[in-house]
Amino acid sequence: MRNIPTDLLRSFLSAIDTGSFTRAAEAVGRTQSAISLQIKRLEEIVGARLFQRDAHNVALTDEGATVAQYARRMLALNDEVLALLNSPKVSGRVRLGAPYEYTASLLPVILGRFAQSHPNVTLEVTSDLSRNLLQRHRNGEFDLVVALHEEGSTGGMQIHTEPLTWFTSADHDRHRQDPLPLVLAPPPCIYRARILQTMQAQGTPVRISYLSSSYDAVLAAVRAGLGLTAMARSAIPADARVLSERDGLPSLGDLDLRLHRTSGGSAGSAIGYLEDYIVQSFVAAKV
Numbered sequence: 001m002r003n004i005p006t007d008l009l010r011s012f013l014s015a016i017d018t019g020s021f022t023r024a025a026e027a028v029g030r031t032q033s034a035i036s037l038q039i040k041r042l043e044e045i046v047g048a049r050l051f052q053r054d055a056h057n058v059a060l061t062d063e064g065a066t067v068a069q070y071a072r073r074m075l076a077l078n079d080e081v082l083a084l085l086n087s088p089k090v091s092g093r094v095r096l097g098a099p100y101e102y103t104a105s106l107l108p109v110i111l112g113r114f115a116q117s118h119p120n121v122t123l124e125v126t127s128d129l130s131r132n133l134l135q136r137h138r139n140g141e142f143d144l145v146v147a148l149h150e151e152g153s154t155g156g157m158q159i160h161t162e163p164l165t166w167f168t169s170a171d172h173d174r175h176r177q178d179p180l181p182l183v184l185a186p187p188p189c190i191y192r193a194r195i196l197q198t199m200q201a202q203g204t205p206v207r208i209s210y211l212s213s214s215y216d217a218v219l220a221a222v223r224a225g226l227g228l229t230a231m232a233r234s235a236i237p238a239d240a241r242v243l244s245e246r247d248g249l250p251s252l253g254d255l256d257l258r259l260h261r262t263s264g265g266s267a268g269s270a271i272g273y274l275e276d277y278i279v280q281s282f283v284a285a286k287v
Contacts, residue, residue: 006078008042009071011035012050016068019058042067080116091120092270097133097145098125100215101235102257107146110281114274121270129213131188137260143271145260146278148190148232156258159282164194164252165233166243172225175243179205181227185213190255195230198250232257257282 007028014024015035025032043050050064060068098107103125111123128136130147134155137145151161168174174181180199184192199206209227212218219237222229228243230252236242243249261275 002045004042004045004074006075008038008045009075011038012042013068013071013075015039015058016060021058080113089120090118090270090273093122093124094270094274095124095141095143096126096274097137097142097147098127099130099133099146099148100127100213101231102146103127104215105235110278113281114277117277118270118273121274123274127215129185129189131190134260137262140262143262144275144278147258147260149256149258150190150194151254151256153256153258156260157279158256159259159279160257161254162233162257163254164191164230165236166228166230166247166249166252167222167236167240168228168243169223169225170239170241174225175228175247175249179207181209182206183210183212183218183221183227183229184208185218186211189213191230194252194255198252202250204250 011024011028011030014027015021018024018027021032021035021039025035028035030038039050046063046067048063048067049061050067052059052061096111107125111125115121115123126133126136126142130149133142133145133147136142145156146159147156149155166175182195184195186192196206210218210221212221215235218229221227222240232255245251259275259278261271
């Protein structure tokens, strides 16, 4: 029975993620020739060419794309079990606030892995609009808050930036209507403010066809064809139809995701460990 060494998989994924064997070598602390030999060895083990033409080209073959999918899962399990067995015995409670869309999309995976590595930490997660979360954080309701901010704003630690992106139902063309029907959350939603300001600035007539602070309700309304909306790109469901300037809609720019921490709690506390884990997860995922 053949086995795939994890160091080969890690170099393989590093070559994909960095876009070159030279940068992959720097990332894993090896020489470029060593990376090439590792890729060649991996190809021998799996019995397939992983990159098109030659090992120095980072364009994947179909077999390479398949191996990459499994490699990410295998390394995630490898890292997870090591983290679990080597994690410090931290315990306690962390009150985390996050926007609705992130608690439904990215954070469950991150928090699930954290909980497996730190089973004695109790997580209390609350969803709300970003500006509400920040006010509640100032009132002492949370230990950590992940919140959306206008690009270039201050406060907290910036952990991610992504575009505010239009989308609609795959089965409807509501973006062609005049006035433009919008599915929005009530104030103080940061998406709502950016959308309405942008449309007003360019003189596009709009009407609010559906209003809800619930992430699931907004998605249901868009899917039902009540209108279109915009969210952070990573929060848009796979079955939605993404829209752009080619569809006659203006660019809405980017939004920053920032992490805010209470003044209490040491670096070795449950709060400190979760803070570091969230930051590292966003950096590693490059979402």
